[in-house]
Structure formats: structure tokens, C-alpha cells
Amino acid sequence: MTTVQAARGVVLSGSGGVWRVRLENGETIDASLRGRLKKSDSGKRADGSLRRDTVSSAASKLKLAVGDDVRVEPGERGSAWAIAEILPRRSKLARRAPGGGRGERLIAANVDQVVIVFAAANPEPHCRMLDRFLVIAEANDLTARIIINKVELVGEGKVRERFADYERAGYPVHLTAVKTGLGLAALREVLAGRRSVLTGPSGVGKSSLINTVFPGANLRVGEISESVNKGRHTTVGAVMLPLPDAEGGYVIDTPGLREVGLWELPVESLDRCFPEIASRRDECRFADCRHVSEPACAVREAVRTKEISAERYDSYLHLRDELESARTE
Ligand code: GDP
Numbered sequence: 518m519t520t521v522q523a524a525r526g527v528v529l530s531g532s533g534g535v536w537r538v539r540l541e542n543g544e545t546i547d548a549s550l551r552g553r554l555k556k557s558d559s560g561k562r563a564d565g566s567l568r569r570d571t572v573s574s575a576a577s578k579l580k581l582a583v584g585d586d587v588r589v590e591p592g593e594r595g596s597a598w599a600i601a602e603i604l605p606r607r608s609k610l611a612r613r614a615p616g617g618g619r620g621e622r623l624i625a626a627n628v629d630q631v632v633i634v635f636a637a638a639n640p641e642p643h644c645r646m647l648d649r650f651l652v653i654a655e656a657n658d659l660t661a662r663i664i665i666n667k668v669e670l671v672g673e674g675k676v677r678e679r680f681a682d683y684e685r686a687g688y689p690v691h692l693t694a695v696k697t698g699l700g701l702a703a704l705r706e707v708l709a710g711r712r713s714v715l716t717g718p719s720g721v722g723k724s725s726l727i728n729t730v731f732p733g734a735n736l737r738v739g740e741i742s743e744s745v746n747k748g749r750h751t752t753v754g755a756v757m758l759p760l761p762d763a764e765g766g767y768v769i770d771t772p773g774l775r776e777v778g779l780w781e782l783p784v785e786s787l788d789r790c791f792p793e794i795a796s797r798r799d800e801c802r803f804a805d806c807r808h809v810s811e812p813a814c815a816v817r818e819a820v821r822t823k824e825i826s827a828e829r830y831d832s833y834l835h836l837r838d839e840l841e842s843a844r845t846e
Pocket residue numbers: 666667668669670693694695696697718719720721722723724725726737738
């Protein structure tokens with residue numbers, strides 16, 4: 518029997534204990550988690566062993582995720598592959614486990630940015646929802662970008678104006694129109710060579726954008742995860758799709774990001790998820806200022822002078838309310 522070399526790859530999806538891994542040579546293989554797995558940041562196990570039938574629960578304990586860089590080796594029977602090592606992560610997208618969760622639920626690893634797509638119209642953009650996506654990115658220390666598509670329906674000037682608050686808060690806002698080609702070259706540059714979580718409401722043009730900018734990507738956002746999940750009992754999290762001719766660029770489609778209500782952020786961390794609040798909160802009289810009704814609040818003062826947008830502040834108050842009442846339940 519010839520010995521097959523170990524190889525490196527990246528996890529594209531996982532279901533029922535089987536992980537789809539894309540090797541460095543471009544080949545895609547299925548692999549399971551090996552018993553004595555070398556890991557970079559997972560907890561200790563008492564005996565270090567792992568039975569075959571517990572692979573999937575062990576996987577969640579070891580927190581292997583889409584986007585993880587792994588080393589794979591030929592499995593014991595020579596045919597199947599086994600994941601032998603999870604390489605160190607540079608970032609992650611995670612949320613607290615639902616149900617009062619201890620610990621966190623890992624959604625994807627090695628994410629370079631969160632790309633949030635809305636339409637200028639049809640459907641109308643909901644800034645409250647945009648703010649939630651931004652908070653999720655900030656809570657995970659991930660760079661966020663905003664794409665406004667279908668700009669030709671409204672006009673560039675009006676769209677710039679409508680989203681000026683976001684640019685002022687420090688978020689790059691890209692205007693695109695699949696219909697006219699506006700902003701597509703710039704979008705390509707932003708996605709190439711990076712691993713991007715792609716999110717936003719349905720119907721805003723995510724699939725159209727990706728398929729136009731990367732012909733052959735064949736993306737149906739929101740449906741890839743469903744098709745992978747078909748006929749299996751395990752819930753599939755994120756799915757990562759290699760972009761053709763994109764210097765190692767991937768987009769990550771994750772249904773989990775859309776159910777933003779389930780994210781259990783500690784309310785104390787909300788301030789730092791709004792850059793324009795984070796930069797002013799030190800000037801509030803009280804160190805534990807909630808920026809709701811406290812006197813000498815620098816945040817409310819900035820809202821009054823319109824340095825902080827009233828809409829963004831309103832989103833902040835709603836999220837604060839939600840997180841505070843979730844905690845007392
Ligand atoms: P997704 O659900 O976000 O993936 O959205 P789709 O890519 O499926 O697009 C939804 C609809 O919007 C389709 O009918 C597209 O043809 C249309 N669409 C996409 N981009 C544009 C655009 O720039 N302008 C206009 N007017 N329609 C667009």
C-alpha cells in the first residue's frame with residue numbers, strides 16, 4: 518500500500534460528523550474528526566480518547582468550525598480522510614449558546630470580514646436590522662462593510678446621504694448596482710483574497726452580486742445551507758463557498774446570523790459595539806452610565822447636537838432594552 522501524504526485544507530461545511538474539506542490543491546474531500554486530535558484552543562478531555570460513534574458531539578466540544586484550517590491524514594482504512602489537527606485561528610464568529618448558554622456556539626473560524634448587503638429600495642432598507650448585524654460583527658471584533666445594492670433605483674446622491682451616518686461612524690459603505698455595473702469592480706477587490714461572511718435580508722441581490730462579480734460562483738445565498746442539510750438530521754451551520762479566480766477568497770453563508778434575536782450579548786458590551794458611542798462614553802459623568810436618562814451624559818449630548826444619529830441611538834436603546842430584559846428573565 519502506498520502511503521498518502523498528509524495535506525492541509527480548509528473546512529467548507531459539516532454535517533452529521535462528516536466535514537467537507539478543500540485541500541490546498543483544490544480537491545474537495547470528506548473527512549471525519551480523528552480520535553487523538555491535536556488542537557490549538559479546545560478544552561482537555563479526561564482520557565484523551567474518542568469513540569467513533571461520538572465523533573459529532575466531540576466535534577462540537579472541540580469546536581471545529583467552517584473556515585478552520587486543518588491538517589488531514591488518510592484514515593485507518595486507507596480510503597477515508599481524518600482531520601488530525603486544527604491549525605491556530607486568527608478570528609472567529611461565535612454566539613452564546615441558546616437557552617441561557619454557558620459557553621459559546623462557534624459559527625465560523627478565520628473570518629476576515631462581515632459583508633452586510635441591503636438594497637437602496639425593493640426591499641426598503643431597515644436600518645434597525647443593519648445595526649443589529651453591525652453589533653454582531655463588532656461583538657466578534659470583526660471588520661464590517663456595508664453594501665447598498667440596487668442604487669440605480671434611488672440614485673447615488675440620495676443613497677450616500679441616507680447612509681452618511683454609517684460612514685461617519687467608520688463603516689465603509691459601498692454602493693453597487695448589478696443592473697448598471699456600478700461599484701462591481703470595487704466590490705470584487707474587497708472580496709478577493711478574503712473570507713467574508715455574507716449577510717443581509719433576502720431579495721437585496723446577494724446572489725446576483727456574487728455571481729456577476731465572480732462568474733461561475735453559482736451562489737444561491739440562503740439555499741446552499743438548505744441543500745447540504747437535506748435528508749440529514751443534523752442542523753448545518755455555516756457553509757463556505759470558494760470564489761473562482763479570487764486569490765483564495767471565500768464567502769460564508771450562515772443562516773445563524775439572521776436570527777439575531779438569539780444572540781445573547783452581555784449588555785455591558787453593547788457600548789463598544791457602537792463605535793460612535795464607544796468613543797464618547799468616557800466623557801459621561803458616571804462610569805457606568807447607561808446613556809438612557811443619566812445627567813451629564815456625553816452620548817445623549819452628542820445625539821442632541823446631531824453628532825450621533827438619532828436613528829443609531831434609537832437602535833442602541835432598543836438593543837439595550839432587549840439585552841437587559843433577556844438578562845432578568
Ligand atoms: P438575494 O436573495 O439577496 O440573493 O437576492 P437575489 O440575487 O436573488 O436578487 C433578488 C432580485 O433582485 C432579483 O430579481 C434580481 O434580479 C434583482 N436585483 C439584483 N441586483 C439588482 C440591482 O442592482 N438592481 C435591481 N433593480 N435589481 C436587482
